[in-house]
Amino acid sequence: MIDLRRGSIKVLVLSLLAGEPMYGYQIAKELERRSEGYFDFKEGTLYPLLHRMEKEGLVRGEWQVVEKGPSRKYYSITPEGRKTLEKSTAEWATFSQRLLKMLGQEREPAST
Amino acid sequence: MPYLEEYLAHLARQLYVDTPTKEKIIEEIRSHLAESAGEFHQRGHSPEESMALAIARFGEAERVAKMMRQVYVESANQAFLAALLPVALTMIFKWAILPFLVRLGSWQGNPTPAITISLALLALLIPGLTMRRWRYGYAAWAFFSLIAIAQL
Numbered sequence A: 001m002i003d004l005r006r007g008s009i010k011v012l013v014l015s016l017l018a019g020e021p022m023y024g025y026q027i028a029k030e031l032e033r034r035s036e037g038y039f040d041f042k043e044g045t046l047y048p049l050l051h052r053m054e055k056e057g058l059v060r061g062e063w064q065v066v067e068k069g070p071s072r073k074y075y076s077i078t079p080e081g082r083k084t085l086e087k088s089t090a091e092w093a094t095f096s097q098r099l100l101k102m103l104g105q106e107r108e109p110a111s112t
Numbered sequence B: 001m002p003y004l005e006e007y008l009a010h011l012a013r014q015l016y017v018d019t020p021t022k023e024k025i026i027e028e029i030r031s032h033l034a035e036s037a038g039e040f041h042q043r044g045h046s047p048e049e050s051m052a053l054a055i056a057r058f059g060e061a062e063r064v065a066k067m068m069r070q071v072y073v074e075s076a077n078q079a080f081l082a083a084l085l086p087v088a089l090t091m092i093f094k095w096a097i098l099p100f101l102v103r104l105g106s107w108q109g110n111p112t113p114a115i116t117i118s119l120a121l122l123a124l125l126i127p128g129l130t131m132r133r134w135r136y137g138y139a140a141w142a143f144f145s146l147i148a149i150a151q152l
Helices: A002-019 A024-034 A043-055 A079-111 B002-013 B019-042 B047-058 B061-104 B113-130 B135-151
Strands: A059-064 A072-077
Touching: A002 A024, A002 A043, A002 A059, A002 A072, A002 A079, A024 A043, A024 A072, A024 B019, A043 A059, A043 A072, A043 B019, A043 B047, A043 B061, A072 A079, A072 B019, B002 B019, B002 B047, B002 B061, B019 B047, B019 B061
Parallel strands: none
Antiparallel strands: A059 A072
């Protein structure tokens, strides 16, 4: 289950960035808020993922100077990132549907 | 805040990436930890406690550095291998394909400019697929390509 959650962080981050550009801390907080703590992970693991996605051309990082406080690196989704998000969303939908269907088929004989 | 600086220095020592990249990574993490600690402070923790909690939520420096290294070292290795490809292709062409064609009697002499250009274009395509957005990759590729052209 932990592996499944880890594997889904990439698509979740892309999904967040499809809405608006965000910086690392904001992404971590939004993931925590929207998943109600279900996708709990060490925040530091988010940065290697963001940097990897930047190298893969899925997101674009841009430093912005903030008037009060330190500069922030905002990440925005690229057209390639949107394609990956679309593809991954479809794959996750198929995966969860198939899994639920199989589990449902296995449960039916047990309940009768 | 000494705890923060100690953590960042510990992380930086294990990154093994070029200095500008390292500075940017550290700046980004510093900004994250400062904001996270600020949130704990607002909830009533002392500044020291807040930073300790922020760091605990961020994760061990070794683990973050290891994951970050994998991102940069992996792409550097990929780019280096891709940059070597033109040389490998040239060597294969020069030492294997060309002698084979000559032996068959269908080709005498050096490759024509058209063949050389086609080979160069083929070599150009391969690193282009793997070195996206990696600035040193193309420089390395250009260097190895020049060696490959000199070999022809």
